[in-house]
Amino acid sequence: MSKPEEPRSKPEVIPPDHAERNAPRMRVFVDTHRIYIGKPSPLGLILVTLIIGILSAAMLVLLMGAFLFLLPLAILIATGVIVAGLLRIYFRGP
Numbered sequence: 001m002s003k004p005e006e007p008r009s010k011p012e013v014i015p016p017d018h019a020e021r022n023a024p025r026m027r028v029f030v031d032t033h034r035i036y037i038g039k040p041s042p043l044g045l046i047l048v049t050l051i052i053g054i055l056s057a058a059m060l061v062l063l064m065g066a067f068l069f070l071l072p073l074a075i076l077i078a079t080g081v082i083v084a085g086l087l088r089i090y091f092r093g094p
Contacts, residue, residue: 040048
């Protein structure tokens with residue numbers, strides 16, 4: 001077995017503060033903004049919980065309303081299909 005070959009050149013490590021000086025053609029303008037997030041207060045947690053609960057209850061009321069509106073409609077359509085099928089058999093004749 002032969003000995004592994006040594007690399008011909010070493011990689012160049014550029015520290016972050018020297019990156020712009022060594023590569024002027026690759027300059028990228030980046031806007032940086034700091035966002036500070038504080039710990040929520042107990043009142044904030046209560047308000048968020050109440051808002052989520054109210055929105056969930058409103059969605060449940062809307063879904064139940066749609067269900068209660070469409071349920072009689074579905075029963076009416078199913079009854080109509082059954083009656084139409086029975087009348088078709090009855091009027092088909094001998």
